[in-house]
Amino acid sequence: MAGDAYRAVPILEKLPLQIESMVAFEPHPTNQACSALDHHGGAGSSSSKLHLIVGTKVGHLLMYEVDLRNPNERVQLLRSSKGFSKKSLTQLGVIPECGILLALSDSVITVHDMNVFNFPIITQLERTKGALLFAVDCKKQTSQTGVISTIVRLCVAVRKSLQLYYWKNRKFLELGEDLALPDFPKTISWCGESLFVGVRKEYFRLTITGRLYELFPVHSPNEPNILRLEDYKVALGQDNKLVILDSNGKPAKSNMLEWSNHPSALQFDPPFLVAVLPCYLEVRSLDPDVLMQTISLSEGSRSNRPRLLAWASVGHIFVASTSHIWCLEALPLHRQIPLLLENKEFELALKLNSMRSHPGVDQEKLYQSIQMLHAFDLFVRLKFKESLEVFHELGTDPSHVIGLFPGLLPQDFRSQLSYPGDLPQLSGMDLEDGLLALRDYLTQVRYKLLDESGSNNRSGKEKVRKLSSNPILEGAPTIKSRERMLQIIDTTLVKCFLATTDSLVASFLRLKDNHCHMEETELALKKHQKFDDLIILYQTKNQHRKALEILRSPLLKSTSKTVDYLQRIAKDHFELTLEFAEWVLKEDPEEGLRLFTEDLPEVECLPRAKVMSELEKRCPALVIRYLRHVIEVWQDQNQLLHDVLADRYLKEILDLISKPSSDPDQVDSSQKLCQFRHDFVEFLEASTRYSPEKILVKLPFDSFFEERAILYGKMEQHEKALAVYIYLLVPQQRPSGAGMTLVFREGIQRSVAASLSSLVCCSFMVVSFARLPSAPAGQRAASRDVRERQQKARKRPRDCELQRRARVTAAGGRYR
Structure with a gap:
């Protein structure tokens, strides 16, 4: 009893x-x-x-x-x-x-x-x-x-x-x-708009309009017994049991009272x-x-x-x-x-x-105390969902609720809490069920706390930081700080996710309003070997060095993930980016180059001169590719970068030329050399931001004639440019029977219009010759032979003079 x-x-x-x-x-x-x-x-x-x-x-x-x-x-x-x-x-x-x-x-x-x-x-x-x-x-x-x-x-x-x-x-x-009625009634009771009647052998329900409904029999020799209850319910006796019905005669209670x-x-x-x-x-x-x-x-x-x-x-x-x-x-x-x-x-x-009431009894306080004990008893009986719902309704301190579960609170804090009785030893499925219920409970409490903070901010009030919560056991200390409470809740939620649905950890840690305690969450993630999630934690807490150390360590050692991480923080942590880019450049140069060239706003705004300098130190082979991306894709007009790219092109070409012919990689080197020469010429023609004087002095005297001609043109020294084209490049590049149009490029043709008057005749001769209509091959050859014999005697002195003048000019000297 x-x-x-x-x-x-x-x-x-x-x-x-x-x-x-x-x-x-x-x-x-x-x-x-x-x-x-x-x-x-x-x-x-x-x-x-x-x-x-x-x-x-x-x-x-x-x-x-x-x-x-x-x-x-x-x-x-x-x-x-x-x-x-x-x-x-x-x-x-x-x-x-x-x-x-x-x-x-x-x-x-x-x-x-x-x-x-x-x-x-x-x-x-x-x-x-x-x-x-x-x-x-x-x-x-x-x-x-x-x-x-x-x-x-x-x-x-x-x-x-x-x-x-x-x-x-x-x-x-x-x-x-x-x-x-079918028989003499033994007992009657009103219930709403119905009358319940017990006769000698059976119970009936009648409406006041006269409709009769049979309910169930009365077991003899017992007398029928009807008792009206509250809320329009009625109790009917059957042997030593009591059946509870509503005013429509439907069962109002699943179990009979005995x-x-x-x-x-x-x-x-x-x-x-x-x-x-x-x-x-x-x-x-x-x-x-x-x-x-x-x-x-x-x-x-x-x-x-x-x-x-x-x-x-x-x-x-x-x-x-x-x-x-x-x-x-x-x-x-x-x-x-x-x-x-x-x-x-x-x-x-x-x-x-x-x-019921009684003088001198604080019924509200008594209700709170009973409900707390009830919720605790439900927890002890492993009815986690029902227990936590009661705790939530009572506004119980969430840290006290978390303390009901093993291993979720730091031991020094947990030792300060006390409860009305012994806690159950949770393990296996019981523990998992409890943590799932705790996860839902803490999520509700968290949203409520954040919503209260947001409401205060929207209304222009000062943010309320003190909490009013109730302990499970009266007299136990409670947490008053809203920030600390959110920290405990979020840290515990991560632990619950790790034990039940670890796929939710990453998305939770990425929340902007994440209040996880750094050290506690770090220990929990390491214990479960969730290093990817640990990196997210470090990132949200601005512990970037720790995150990058893990990415570099043997636990993960991922160049692609390191590059992705560095790109996100490079704008605000450039020096740290350069520090950890070193091992990426050594391990995987392609990934290292992606770090500085991917089309992302965070990457594009990096200081390019510093990046170039770092690449020069760590991985010189990437400098040309980096600068080409900066200049050609991002359209950078910085003269320094253009000068360095031209210098790097020239250096690479000279290095390849200087390789001995006995080198086993001679075939690859030749292909690289052709490609570099082609890219170098295209760059010199397309760019207007480099210093041609600085490049010109570095070119060898006995080669690089096309590059030299382009540079003369950029410097508006068209006389020298035309001299190089006419006397040094035309004999090398003109195929048999072809016009001189092969050696003229569009840029040089435009610059010819501004040539000095001293070369008007020469320019007119070259352009006219390029525009002559084509003739049959035999006719052209015959005509050429006749002209050559006729002019040979007349212009030989002048031709020799012009050739000498072109060679001197191309070599950078002054003709006298």
């Missing part, structure tokens, strides 16, 4: 008249009870005095006032009506709001005025002759003007039919036609049910179904056994035998609830706390 709920107080002993019926009520009714026949529970009564009306077998009516707080004068007889009825008072009913008393005697219903001393008859319902029993429905109704009125309905069982009445203008009027024996009478005092069993009273809670108490009153006397129950007010039920009356008074909350908590009946303790 969970603990005592009532104490039995003797009211009347050895009454000389045999008790046949009784009814009890409060003299000053409260909102939670309309009548002694229709109660729905609620808070405790504000009055300590109760009225009890007793009907005897000889027709006498006795009315008592009971004051349980006055042990010296606990019972006082207020009225006595010996001539109330000539026959036994089979059933009584009272409606305090209307000031009327209903009595069933001699198989007829009479209505009496309770406000007059001797209970005079107001009316007698003549049509109820032959009545077996009755049931009253009383409810309050508020009009649109705010006036509260009481609606009273009466159902009387007369033989095999039911008569319906309603109270108006101090009399009962017929509500509708009589409702037919008594120790078949009850002969039932009464409901929320949240408890009291039943009269053959040897004692039994007290059970309705939901959850818990045996609370057994009360023995007869002390072995068969003639003194209880047989009647009457509800008076919340926490008060009268019990009567044929000659004795007791009052079951509910124990105060401060005595009931500790017993319930000791027996871990938390749900019942919560119900009791919400339904």
Whole structure:
């Protein structure tokens, strides 16, 4: 048993008249009870005095006032009506709001005025002759003007039919036609717009319009028993069980409540049910179904056994035998609830706390304490989801909730926490289920904290940093700092993800509002060997050196990942980028080049001169490719870069030329040489940002004639450029029978127009010769031979002079 709920107080002993019926009520009714026949529970009564009306077998009516707080004068007889009825008072009913008393005697219903001393008859319902029993429905109704009125309905069982009445203008009027029954009713109860009836062998439900529904049979030899509950529910007895239905006859509770024996009478005092069993009273809670108490009153006397129950007010039920009356008074909350908590009946303790009040008890604080213990008990029973939902509703300190799980909090912090009992040893699937529930709980708490911070910022208020949270065990310290709480929550979430769904770790660490504790999260990730996720942590915490050390270490050693990482931080951490680019350039030059040339905004804005200098030191072979990308793709106009690229081209070409012919890589070198010469010439022609004077002085005197001609053209020394083309390049490059157009490039043709006047004749000769129309090969050869013989004698001195002049000029000297 969970603990005592009532104490039995003797009211009347050895009454000389045999008790046949009784009814009890409060003299000053409260909102939670309309009548002694229709109660729905609620808070405790504000009055300590109760009225009890007793009907005897000889027709006498006795009315008592009971004051349980006055042990010296606990019972006082207020009225006595010996001539109330000539026959036994089979059933009584009272409606305090209307000031009327209903009595069933001699198989007829009479209505009496309770406000007059001797209970005079107001009316007698003549049509109820032959009545077996009755049931009253009383409810309050508020009009649109705010006036509260009481609606009273009466159902009387007369033989095999039911008569319906309603109270108006101090009399009962017929509500509708009589409702037919298949048998004589034994018990009746209202429930909403339905009537539940028990006959000898079966239960039925009737609507007030007359529709009859069969429910289930009554097992003989037991009598049917119906009890109206709260919230439009009704309880029907079946052997020693109780079936709970709603007003439509549908099951309202999955499990049936079971008594120790078949009850002969039932009464409901929320949240408890009291039943009269053959040897004692039994007290059970309705939901959850818990045996609370057994009360023995007869002390072995068969003639003194209880047989009647009457509800008076919340926490008060009268019990009567044929000659004795007791009052079951509910124990105060401060005595009931500790017993319930000791027996871990938390749900019942919560119900009791919400339904009843007691002076001097802080019910809100008591509710908080019970819920905390309830949530802790759910956790101990491995009901993690339900437990954490309760903790969340109570605003429990999340660090205390996290401490319920092993290995999530630092040991020094965890040792400061205390709990109401021993924690379960979680492992395997139990631990995983618990961590999944904790993950969902912490996610909700996290969003709530961040949303509160965001709301404060949006409203222009100063950010609230202090938290108000409740400990699981009263008196334990709680965390007040919002930032620290978010740090604990985020760090624990990472640990939960690692233990359950590690694929979520990376996306969580990338959150901008990530508050993970650096050292704790670092240890957890290393323990699970999640080095990729550890790199993300370092990146979000600006610990770039640590991240790059891991990428360089044998644990990962990834040049591509290192390059990707460096590109993201290069703009703000250029020196660190250069430091860690060194090993990438050594390990994989192609990846090293990608670090500085990929088309990303972060890469394009790097200081190119410094990058070039670094490449010159670490990997000179990449300098030309880097500079070509900078100049050709990014269109960089920096003269220094253009000069360096030209210089690098020339150096590479000279190195390749100087290689001995016996070198086994001579074929590859020749191909490289051709490619470099081609690229060098294209660069010299296309670029306008380099210094041709600096390059010109580095060219050998006996080669690089085409490059030299281009440079002369860039320097606008067109006389020298044309001289190189005419006397040094034309003889080498002109194929047999072809015009001189092969040696003229578009850029040189444009520069010829600005040549000095001293070379007009020469330029005119060359251009004219290039524009001559083509002739047949034989004719061209003959004409050429004739012209050569005719001009040979006349112009030989002049030709020799021009050749000497061109050679001197090409060599950089001055012709005199």
